[in-house]
Amino acid sequence: MIGKKLVALVFSPTGSTLKVVRRFSKHFEDSEIIELTTGKSASNLEFDDETMVLFAFPVYAGRVPDVYFDRLEDVYGDENYAIIIGVYGNRHYDDALFEMYEMLSERDFNVIAAAAFVAEHTYSSKIAGGRPDEADLEMVDAFVDILQLLTPDDIPPKIPGDYPYREGVGVSTWAPYPSDGCISCGVCSMVCPVGIINPDGELPKEMIIDCLHCMACVKRCPTNVRFADDEALLKLIAHLEENFAEPRKEPEIFL
Numbered sequence: 608m609i610g611k612k613l614v615a616l617v618f619s620p621t622g623s624t625l626k627v628v629r630r631f632s633k634h635f636e637d638s639e640i641i642e643l644t645t646g647k648s649a650s651n652l653e654f655d656d657e658t659m660v661l662f663a664f665p666v667y668a669g670r671v672p673d674v675y676f677d678r679l680e681d682v683y684g685d686e687n688y689a690i691i692i693g694v695y696g697n698r699h700y701d702d703a704l705f706e707m708y709e710m711l712s713e714r715d716f717n718v719i720a721a722a723a724f725v726a727e728h729t730y731s732s733k734i735a736g737g738r739p740d741e742a743d744l745e746m747v748d749a750f751v752d753i754l755q756l757l758t759p760d761d762i763p764p765k766i767p768g769d770y771p772y773r774e775g776v777g778v779s780t781w782a783p784y785p786s787d788g789c790i791s792c793g794v795c796s797m798v799c800p801v802g803i804i805n806p807d808g809e810l811p812k813e814m815i816i817d818c819l820h821c822m823a824c825v826k827r828c829p830t831n832v833r834f835a836d837d838e839a840l841l842k843l844i845a846h847l848e849e850n851f852a853e854p855r856k857e858p859e860i861f862l
C-alpha cells in the first residue's frame with residue numbers, strides 16, 4: 608500500500624526520534640526528512656498523491672509536545688496516507704499517539720498505522736540507555752515490511768489512547784544554566800528548540816517559562832558545563848529510575 612515517496616516531519620531535540628526516522632526513511636526511493644526542531648515551522652508544504660507523510664516526535668508527559676503541534680499548524684493533507692511514530696523513554700506513551708491521530712484525521716490525512724518506539728530517557732541513561740539499539744531499529748524495518756502488506760480496507764487503525772488526554776507538561780519554573788567554565792561558544796543557543804538562550808549561553812529569567820526541559824542544551828554543551836539541578840527535576844529522575852528502568856519495553860505497532 609505504501610508508495611515510494613516519503614516526507615517525514617520530525618521534532619527531535621536530543622536526536623533519538625531522528626535515529627528512528629532515518630532508519631524508516633531508508634526504505635523509500637525518494638525521501639525527505641524535514642526537521643522542525645529548531646524553530647522552523649512547516650509551511651507551504653503540498654503533498655502529491657504518491658507521497659506518504661510520516662509524523663515523528665518524542666512523547667512528553669504522555670502527550671505530543673505542544674511545540675511540535677505549533678510547527679505543524681499549516682500542515683494539511685489531501686487524503687494522503689500518514690504514519691505516526693512516537694518515541695518514549697520506557698515509561699509510557701499514554702495518549703500521545705491517539706492525540707496525533709485525531710489531529711491528523713481532522714487535517715485530511717488518512718492515518719494507516721502508528722508505532723511507539725523506545726529510546727533512552729532524556730533525564731537518565733539508566734532508563735533505556737543506548738536505545739534505540741539495533742533490535743529497535745530492526746523493528747523499524749519490520750514496521751515498514753508490515754506497512755507494505757496493508758490495504759485501504761485496513762484503515763482506520765486501532766490506536767491506543769483516550770480523550771480527555773492525560774494532563775501534559777506543566778508550566779516551566781526552571782531551565783538549565785551555564786556554570787563556571789562556560790566558553791560562550793553559543794552551541795546551546797543554536798540547539799535550543801525555542802530559542803530562549805542568548806548566544807553567550809545565558810538564559811534570561813523571564814524566558815524560563817518557555818523552557819521545554821528537553822535537555823538539548825545540556826547534552827550538546829561541548830564543555831559539559833550546562834546543568835539542570837532543580838529539586839523537582841531531581842525528584843522526578845529518582846522516581847523514573849526507581850520505577851521505569853526495568854522492565855525493558857519493546858516497540859509496539861498499531862494497525
Ligand SMILES: Cc1cc2nc3c(=O)[nH]c(=O)nc-3n(C[C@H](O)[C@H](O)[C@H](O)COP(=O)(O)O)c2cc1C
Nearest residue numbers: 620621622623624665668669696698699726728729
Ligand atoms: C519534557 C519531557 C517529558 C517526557 N515525558 C515522557 C513520558 O511521558 N513518557 C516516557 O516514557 N518518556 C518521556 N520522556 C522521555 C522522551 O520521550 C524520550 O527520551 C525521547 O526519546 C526523547 O526524544 P528525542 O531524543 O528525539 O528528543 C520525556 C522527556 C521530556 C524531555
Ligand code: SF4
Nearest residue numbers: 789792793795808828
Ligand atoms: S554550549 Fe556550554 S560552553 Fe557553550 S555557551 Fe552554552 S553553556 Fe557555555
Ligand code: SF4
Nearest residue numbers: 799818819821822824
Ligand atoms: S533551554 Fe530549555 S528548551 Fe532550550 S534547549 Fe535547554 S532545556 Fe531545551
